[in-house]
Amino acid sequence: MICEKLKLTLQTLFPEPTSAPLEAQSVGDDQDKKTITPPPPRPDGLLEREYSVHGYHLDAQIAPAQLLVAVSMLDDADFFIESITGVDWIKDNQLEVVYDFSRYDFDLCRVVIRTRVDRKSPVVPTITEIYPGANWHERETHDFFGIKFDGHPHLIPLLLPEDADFHPLLKDFKA
Template structure:
């Protein structure tokens, strides 16, 4: 199966975490999260496995950190309340073991969609970068089709694809200095 072959091939990319997604509910088969530095390496693996590129886009997770902190505080408060109610002293380590790590800063997510002409295998590759310095290496040398998708993502989010031949606005006006899909964008 294509998914297994890809999993094996992706083992060479050290930061790549690959997991299976429920296809019927989600619409894709594999999810790969990879560190920004190894985007091109991961794309090269996909290229060798014969995948084609469907799209590149971004998601702005502004406020994620605040929400995570709020949730952690609420969990701690609930634990303390529960402890107080049962008449015991507040436990020394209230944080549950499964609590997700709170990101130090809000992030952008760059999402790459790959698909295969023969095998039924949709792959979603995710890269997280901090909002203050959103830089991801380009994959347009591996997939020339990514050129426009990356330009569009730069238009909408201001994510910089380092090494990209031309990041001038593609869909926005040529003098556009705004990024409309950022969640803090004000028209």
């Protein structure tokens, strides 16, 4: 099983054991919504997700500096790149970059690599050296969130107009 193998490989990125998942309060029970404080941002680490609920198996949150190492691990294990996108966590003052990977063979294993950067200076390294197909995905993420991909060969607007200086998927974007 590739999932088990990859789990062990990815685990080497985290010398400290991963703490328990934080999404515990999500399920059911309509408690008083107003009293619930949002959970703090998740610490870096590797989680196994329930595939039948979430649609993916492994979920690794890493530091931006570890990105190239983690993506190389997936490349070595013959994963293909599904997509790259961002999420604006404005309350935590952070931007998240999410990388989706999957496989062509029948050994099903979907992997999500995510990394968080500061909202003011969002810079992550590019992975176009490893996956050339990341090129457009990174340009699109730069369009929508203003995340800079350090070392990207051609980081100009892709879907937005060529003179666009706005990032529409930021939560504080006003049209």
